[in-house]
Structure formats: structure tokens, C-alpha cells
Amino acid sequence: MKAAVSLDWLLAGFMGLLLPIAPLVASILARDSAYLWDYRRSLVKSAGHLRSQVRSRAFSRYVLYGRLHKPVGETERETERETLVGECTHCGNCCMHRSCVFLDWSPEGASRCRIYNSSFWKQLACGRYPESSLDIALYDCPSFTAVPPGKPAAGVQVIPVVAIHDRE
Ligand code: SF4
Ligand code: SF4
Secondary structure, eight states, rough: OOHHHHHHHHHHHHHHHHHGGHHHHHHHHHTTTTHHHHHHHHHHHHHHHHHHHTTTTTHHHHHSSSSSSSOOOHHHHHHHHHEEEEEOOOOOOHHHHHHEETEEEETTSSSEETTTTTHHHHSSGGOOOOOOOHHHHHTTTEEEEEEOOOOOOOOOOOOOOGGOOOOO
């Protein structure tokens, strides 16, 4: 567990060294020069992104998924049988606690991703959220519920979570 947390700090430290070029990288990834033109603001947002990355253990929780927070006595198989139900309301919580540098908001206040469906985005874990009750708890998602193993979610519609981050 300590090794996993160290991994987060190590990667955050490395990325911290690259912080001055973060606006340029964000510009390229989002194909939006606004990150570069508003350099100072982008830098502040990138620093916030990095802080949240550590807070949410963005790296280690997927490396050690299921081991880090698994309650005593729970088996891997039982975790896999959990059923997730709900529909995303675009609150933005799961976007690094609303600190992701690519997070945008619609005029109605719904979260949108500025790199949604790009090849870079597809490498991230964003499209898989939430995968379990642990994920739901981590970002305090108000819209999904985990139905424990053995309790069928009768009458509840299961929404594919892969489509929840649509930028439109
Ligand atoms: S979906 Fe987009 S805005 Fe949300 S965390 Fe992922 S990259 Fe950031
Ligand atoms: S999945 Fe949950 S936490 Fe993420 S934006 Fe939707 S409602 Fe918010």
C-alpha cells in the first residue's frame, strides 16, 4: 500500500518538474491554443490538477485496484459481481474532484470534457468510471449506486458508463 501511495507522489513530483510546459501540452492535447495564450491561468489549473491527481490516487488505485481498499473477507469474485446502476448527471466530481485541466462546463452547468474521445482520452480511466462502490465513494458520485452481490437490481435501468463523459 505504501508503495502505491509513493508511486502517486513520485509521478506527481516528476510531473511537477514539467509544470512550466503543462499549458503547452494541454494546448496540444485539447487542440486549443487558449491554454497557451492564458498561460498563467493554465499553470494554476495544472497545479490544481496535479494536487487532485495525488488526492484521488489516480495512478495507484488502478494499479492496485481491489487490493488497496478491499474490506476484510471480501473476495475478488464478490467485487466483480457488484452491479452499478444510475445515470450520470454531469456534476464533474469524478473529473479529479472538478480540478481536471480538461474539465469544461456547459452554459447549463453540466460537466464536459475538452478531450473527450481523443486517442489520449481513450488511454485514461475516465471512460470506465465508476467501476465499483469504491469508485463511487472516492469521488462522492451522487448519481450511481452499487448493488451488492446477490441483490438483483430489479426494475432499475443499468446505464453503460462508457458514454457518460460526452462533451456535447
Ligand atoms: S473525463 Fe475529461 S475532464 Fe474528466 S477527468 Fe477525464 S480528461 Fe479530465
Ligand atoms: S459519473 Fe458521477 S461523479 Fe462523475 S460526473 Fe457523473 S454524476 Fe458526477
